[in-house]
Amino acid sequence: MSEQLLTVADSLKDRARAALGSRNLILVGLMGAGKSSVGRIVASQLAIPFIDSDLEIERVSRMTIAELFAAYGEQEFRALEARVIKRLLKSGPRVVSTGGGAFINDRTRKHIKKGGLSVWLKADLDVLWDRVAKRDTRPLLKTENPKQTLEGLMNARYPIYAQADLTVLSRDVRKEIMADEVLQAVIEAQKESAAS
Numbered sequence: 001m002s003e004q005l006l007t008v009a010d011s012l013k014d015r016a017r018a019a020l021g022s023r024n025l026i027l028v029g030l031m032g033a034g035k036s037s038v039g040r041i042v043a044s045q046l047a048i049p050f051i052d053s054d055l056e057i058e059r060v061s062r063m064t065i066a067e068l069f070a071a072y073g074e075q076e077f078r079a080l081e082a083r084v085i086k087r088l089l090k091s092g093p094r095v096v097s098t099g100g101g102a103f104i105n106d107r108t109r110k111h112i113k114k115g116g117l118s119v120w121l122k123a124d125l126d127v128l129w130d131r132v133a134k135r136d137t138r139p140l141l142k143t144e145n146p147k148q149t150l151e152g153l154m155n156a157r158y159p160i161y162a163q164a165d166l167t168v169l170s171r172d173v174r175k176e177i178m179a180d181e182v183l184q185a186v187i188e189a190q191k192e193s194a195a196s
């Protein structure tokens with residue numbers, strides 16, 4: 001990287017870090033949107049802790065998400081998810097990548113709204129499908145026609161994800177580029193709130 005490009009990258013990180021302050025940055029969106037992989041890069045760029053709520057739920061319960069769904073059902077999973085996310089957002093700054101259904105749950109959405117700045121990673125069906133089709137660990141997609149199920153989830157959930165503070169279009173570009181776009185969105189949001 002040339003010296004000039006390095007300076008631009010540094011100032012993006014620094015400006016986003018300053019804009020975030022002590023708030024948490026919470027990534028929401030459908031399965032496959034890139035919340036976990038992009039969130040990890042964003043946290044490393046900002047030099048703040050990264051936590052993935054699905055992994056945290058698996059750690060505290062000592063069960064996989066699939067096992068939790070099978071043993072207790074989706075409703076119990078959502079209650080556990082709400083408690084875990086509430087706790088994760090108690091202090092900041094952190095980057096918290098949530099599970100795909102977290103923001104859809106009213107209680108969890110309130111915790112997220114209160115707990116920091118939310119970013120919806122929005123992707124179209126084909127991008128999501130290409131990504132999730134590679135792994136069959138997602139309990140909600142264990143249906144006869146998982147692509148149609150995913151499309152149904154998109155239709156039901158997109159109006160709710162749209163309530164996030166920021167939206168970034170997730171597409172097939174390098175994850176580092178997606179992370180930079182999230183940082184840029186944080187900076188823009190701060191500029192807009194300072195101007196209003």
Ligand SMILES: Nc1ncnc2c1ncn2[C@@H]1O[C@H](COP(=O)(O)OP(=O)(O)OP(=O)(O)O)[C@@H](O)[C@H]1O
Binds near residue numbers: 030038097098
């Ligand atoms: N920009 C990208 N380009 C190419 N592949 C990507 C990109 N972002 C994520 N992926 C890949 O897509 C898959 C899903 O990404 P990831 O696990 O980050 O999604 P997620 O939003 O956390 O999904 P879930 O809600 O299921 O946890 C992973 O294999 C990841 O490497």
Ligand SMILES: O=C(O)C1=C[C@@H](O)[C@@H](O)[C@H](O)C1
Binds near residue numbers: 100138
């Ligand atoms: O979209 C969803 O509802 C889910 C997404 C995953 O991240 C997991 O949290 C779980 O598989 C449920």
Ligand SMILES: [Mg+2]
Binds near residue numbers: 035052054097
């Ligand atoms: Mg994830």
